Amino acid sequence: MKAVLIAAVVSLVLALFGTPTFIRFLVKKGYGQFIRDDGPTSHHTKRGTPTMGGAVIVLSSLAAYAVAHLVTGQLPSVSGVLVLFLMAGMGLVGFLDDYIKISKQRSLGLRSGQKLAGQTLVAVLFAIAALQFPNESFRTPASTAVSFVRDTPVNLAFAGTVVGVILFVIWANVIVAGTSNGVNLTDGLDGLATGASVMVFASYVLIGIWQFNQNCQWNPGTKCYEVRDPHDLAIVAACGMGACFGFLWWNASPAKIFMGDTGSLALGGGLAGLAILTRTELLVVVLGGLFVTITLSVIIQVASFKTTGKRVFKMAPLQHHFELLGWQEVTIVIRFWIVAGLFVALGLGLFYAEWVVGAG
Numbered sequence: 001m002k003a004v005l006i007a008a009v010v011s012l013v014l015a016l017f018g019t020p021t022f023i024r025f026l027v028k029k030g031y032g033q034f035i036r037d038d039g040p041t042s043h044h045t046k047r048g049t050p051t052m053g054g055a056v057i058v059l060s061s062l063a064a065y066a067v068a069h070l071v072t073g074q075l076p077s078v079s080g081v082l083v084l085f086l087m088a089g090m091g092l093v094g095f096l097d098d099y100i101k102i103s104k105q106r107s108l109g110l111r112s113g114q115k116l117a118g119q120t121l122v123a124v125l126f127a128i129a130a131l132q133f134p135n136e137s138f139r140t141p142a143s144t145a146v147s148f149v150r151d152t153p154v155n156l157a158f159a160g161t162v163v164g165v166i167l168f169v170i171w172a173n174v175i176v177a178g179t180s181n182g183v184n185l186t187d188g189l190d191g192l193a194t195g196a197s198v199m200v201f202a203s204y205v206l207i208g209i210w211q212f213n214q215n216c217q218w219n220p221g222t223k224c225y226e227v228r229d230p231h232d233l234a235i236v237a238a239c240g241m242g243a244c245f246g247f248l249w250w251n252a253s254p255a256k257i258f259m260g261d262t263g264s265l266a267l268g269g270g271l272a273g274l275a276i277l278t279r280t281e282l283l284v285v286v287l288g289g290l291f292v293t294i295t296l297s298v299i300i301q302v303a304s305f306k307t308t309g310k311r312v313f314k315m316a317p318l319q320h321h322f323e324l325l326g327w328q329e330v331t332i333v334i335r336f337w338i339v340a341g342l343f344v345a346l347g348l349g350l351f352y353a354e355w356v357v358g359a360g
Contacts, residue, residue, distance in 0.1 A: 001136045001209070002072055003069065003071075003072045003074060003231075003235050003330070004068075004070040004205065004208075004231075004234050004235050004238045006064075006068040006071055006072070006240075006251060007064045007065060007068040007236075007238040007239045008064075008066065008205075008238040008239070008241060008242040009242065010062055010064040010067045010242070011060045011063070011064035011238070011239045011240075011241075011242030011243040011246065012243070012245050013079075013246065014056075014059075014060035014063055014243070014246065015057060015060040015243045015244075015245070015246025015247045016057070016245075016246035016247075016249055017246075018056050018060060018246075019053065019056050019247055019249070019250045019256075019257060020250065020256075022050075022053065022055070022056050022257070023050050023250065023256055025255050026050035026051070026052065026257070027050055031050060031051065031102045034261075034302075038128075049206075049255060049256070049257065049258055050256070050257045050258070050276055051098055051101075051102060051257070051258040051259075051260040052095060052098045052102075052259075052260045052263075052264075053247060053250070053257040053258055053259045053260060053262070053358065054091055054094060054095075054199060054259040054260055054262030054263020054264065054265075054267070055091070055095060055262050056258065056265050057240075057244070057247050057263050057266065057267065058243075058262070058263075058266050060090075060239075060242070060243040060289065061084065061087065061236075061239035061240055061243045061270075062084060062088065062239075064141065064239045064242060064243070065080065065084060065235060065236060065239050068235055069235075071326070072191065074232075077157035077228075077229035077232035077233075078133045078228075078234070079141040079142055079179065079228055079277045080131055080229060080232035080233060080235060080236045080278065082126055082129055082141055082234060082273060082275060083233065083236045083273035084239075084272055084314065085122075085125075085126060085129075086122060086123070086126045086176070086269045086270065086273040087240070087266050087267075087270035087273065087352075088266065089122035089264050089269065090119060090122055090176070090180055090265040090269030090270075091262075091263070091265060091266030091269070092118075093110075093115060093119055093122065093247065094260065094261030094262040094263070094265035094266060095260075095262040096109070096110055096118070097109035097110045097115055097261045097262075097265075098260040098261050098262050100299035113293075114278070116348075119176065119180065119265070120173060120246055120313045120358050122176075122269070123169075123172055123173045123176040123177070123269075124172075124173065125171055126172065126176070127142070127168060127169040127172035127173070128165070128169060128174070128274065129188065130240075131168065135296040137217055139217075139226060139228040140232065141227065141228050141229065141277050142168070142276050142277055143226070143279060144156040144157040144164040144165070144168045145279075145281040146168070146171070146223075146282070147280060147281045147282065148280070148281070148282045148283055148285075148354075149223060149279075149280055149283055149350065149351045150226070150279050150280075150354075151226060151279050156168050156171060159175075163178065166198060171281075172272075172276055175272045175275060175276060175281055175284070176268070176269060176272040176273075178272075178295070178320065179268040179269070179271045179272040179275070179284065179288060179291065180264070180265045180268025180269050180272065181268065181295065182268060182288060182291030182292060182294065182295045183196075183197065183264045183265070183267045183268040183271070183291055184261060184264040184265060184268065184286075184316070185291070185294050185295055185298055186264075186290065186294045187258075187259060187260075187264040187292050188317055188319050188320060189253075189323075189329050189332060189336075190251060190252060190253035190254060190255035190329060190333065190334050190335055191248055191251050191253055191320050191333055192257065192319060192332075192333045192337075193259065193263075193264055193267070193293065194244050194247055194248045194251045194252075194259060194263075195248055195252075195333070195337045195340070196268045196288075196290050196336070196337060196340040197240070197244045197271070198241055198244045198245055198248065198290070199337075199340050199344045200271055200284075200287050200288050200340075200344060201237050201238075201240040201241035201244060201270070201271070201274075202237075202344075203344045203348055204233070204234070204271075204278065204287075205234050205237045205238050205241060207234075207237075207278055207348075207350060207351060208230045208231065208232075208233040208234025208278060209231070209234050210229075210351075210352075210355075211225040211227045211230035211278060211293075212230040212231040212234065214355070215227065215230055223355055225279070226279065227277070227278055227279055229277075230275070233274060233277055233278055236270070236273075237274055238272065240270050240271075244267070247263075253330050253333065256311055267285040268291075271284060271288060272284070275332055283347055283350065283351060284347075284352060286343060286346055286347035287343060287344055287347035287348075288343070289339070289340070289343030289344075289347070290336060290339050290340040290343055293318065293339070294317045294319065295317075297313060297316050297318035297321070298316045298317050299318035300312050300313075301313050302315075302316075319332050319336065
C-alpha cells in the first residue's frame, strides 16, 4: 500500500509542477494547437494553445513508478513494465501525430495507415510479451481466456496454443484500439478526457488492491484471483491517476495546455493494459462507459449519414452535439464527469458483487 501512495503522490506532484514548465517550453517553440474549421466556432479561440501535454502525463507516470520502487525496495514486475510499455508506446505514436500537426499547421498528422501501423506494432509486441514470463506459480501476465471480472471459460486457445496466441494478439489489439480511440474521441473539451481518465485509473487502483488481498498465490479460495502482479498493477494505475490529477489543474477550462494524441493514446493504452493484465477485459467497457458512449455516437453518426444521408446528432462526437445545442463547455464537462463516475461506480459494483455472490 505504501508504494501505491508514493506512486500517486509523486506522479501528481511531477505533473502539477512539470506541466507549467512544459507549457513555457512549448510556447517558446511555437507548438500550438491547430483548430479544424469544421468544428464548433467557439473552439477557434483555442487556436495556438500548447498541445502534446500528454508527454507530461507519460513521463510523470514512468518517473513515479521508478521512485515508488526505489523507495520501497521492491523490484518492478513484468506486468507493471508491460503496461507502462504499452502506455509509452502508444504515447509515442500520438506524439509523432501531434508533432506533424503542429509543425505543418494542419488538422491531420500521421496518415491513417501510418497511425494504425504504429498502434498495431506496439499492441502486438505487448500482447506477445504478456503471454511470456511465467512466474514460480507458472502464471503469465495475461491469459488466452476472455475475461470479465476474472477469466471466463471462453478460451481463445480452444484449437491449440498457436491459434490461442494469434487470437489473443487480435483480441488485445481490439481492446487497445477501442480504449485508445475512445479516449481520443472524448478529448474534445477542456479537462473532459483527463477527468474521466482519473476516475477509471482510480477504479483500477481499487481493483488491483482487492485482487492483491484475495490473490490465489497466497490466499487460495473458491473466488481468489489468478492475476499475476496485482499490487504492481495498482501502483501503475496510481501513477496514471496521479499524473492525470496534476495535469488536470492546467487542462481544466480554460485549458492552458491540451494533452493531444500524445496523451489520449497513451491513456487509452494504459487502461487497455490494465484491463488485460487484471483480467477485466470486458469490465473496462463498463468502467470506461463514457468513452464507449462517445465512440458509439461517432459510429451512429457515420452509419446514419452513409445509409440515409441524415445525421442523428448536430455534430459528433457527442460532446460537440451538446455544444451546438447551446450548453456551456464547463456544463458539458461536469455533467459528462458525473456520467463517467456513474459508469465507474457501476463497474466497481459489478466487480465486487461477483466476488460476494461467489464467495457466499
